[in-house]
Amino acid sequence: MTKYGASRIMFLPLAATAICAPAQALVYMSVEQAQQVMYSGRSLAAMPLALTADQVAAIERESGVKVYTGSLRAWQVDDGGYFFVDAVIGKHDLITYAVALTAEGRVRQIEILEYREAYGGEVRNAHWRAQFSGRQHGDQVRIGRDIQNISGATLSCEHVTDGIRRLLATYAIAIAGR
């Protein structure tokens, strides 16, 4: 236990040796686990989603968010709804998330699947991202491992919000109109 003096404010020295990287690399759920939690007992059919150049342009115009081809995967659910897995890149993080839409195209549930941090340059580097792409299929989900906790100034989830806006635009343009 740490010993305290009379003061309730403790200044922690910055020890260079204590610095370790990366700050966070977390897997919450695999795609399959997210499907189980959101749609227990229902059946999901993978839905190929090849966007045309016109559709990409329309999605970017409507959502104001850039489309990276290949990041979005879609499933149709037997209750008429849809299940999507997509990823967004922030200033220094890469977040994979799942979204459940109702048959009417309204957001029913959002779950973060993976959260990874790295410096800005790295998250935009295809090689850095490629090392995690296999994990999306759930084969290496580290369930039950020791819990990693971080406290720090609050991170914004603005780019997840942007990603959901892009996904709703994708739904409206490429799926609902089919």
Add this chain to the structure above:
Amino acid sequence: MPSPLLVAELASAAELRERLPESLRWVRRARPALGTIVEISVNDPRRERQLHTAIDAAFASIERVHDLMSYQAPDSTLSHLNRDAVRGAQQVDPYTYAVFAAALQMAASSSGAFDPCIAPRLEEWGLLPRAEVPVDPAGNWRDVELLPGHRIRYARAVRVDLGGIAKGYAVDLAVRNLQESGIENIIVNAGGDLRVVGSHTHSVRLRHPLAPLHSAHTLTVCNTALATSADYFSRRASASGAVSALVNPRNRKPYLGGRSVSVRAENCMSADALTKVVMFAPTAIAETVLTDYKARAFVI
């Protein structure tokens, strides 16, 4: 078309979990909420499906706090108060009233080093959306009146932002919700403001204030709350020069000091608000307030 995938038949991670030793059986989920990423982790002998149901309910309570107390959403209770409470007392739900009461108590005991009325500054700096309603630049927490019957009135045209305290309250509410479901080991972490409950001891890494993607220290916590404030993620250039989401209520200037302040307290709402007290109050006041709240601060 690929053949349909029956979700219930998948070799489940639940089975994998059952084979792990008890101390490792954590179920952990995260959702975007409160403008950040909120994580809920639970460890309990009951079946995984029951734990997911309890986590769903806990997330719902967090989303409720967001819906009531969001500064950005025009239809939140807070936005309604910020528009109408200057014209007369408005009745609110017990949750919003409780957070207002805690915010004003913190403001009073810290002589205004914590002040929920600094939003106009954040609007000016582009960190909060601009409201159309005019604001009295001299207004502060003293202009917010709590009246019996969960009613709130603003004596002057102030705009309250609960961003410095509501996240902590949401964490506490989610924890209470999970405890009421009978779950023993709980961690709720709203983007760095966290609370841990149960018999387990956890280590929490504190971000390095100058290199926030690295950790600078590790604290060991058990049955406590810990919140951190720093300027590293919110610092940006604006028309008024460099700014951050942390406003010193005394001179209304942004905090750009490059330090990180973490506070350990009994509940997350107090820990969250106390980080601002330690950052902005004179040391003697900060020490007194920390003692009142049985809290400790860690400054990097």
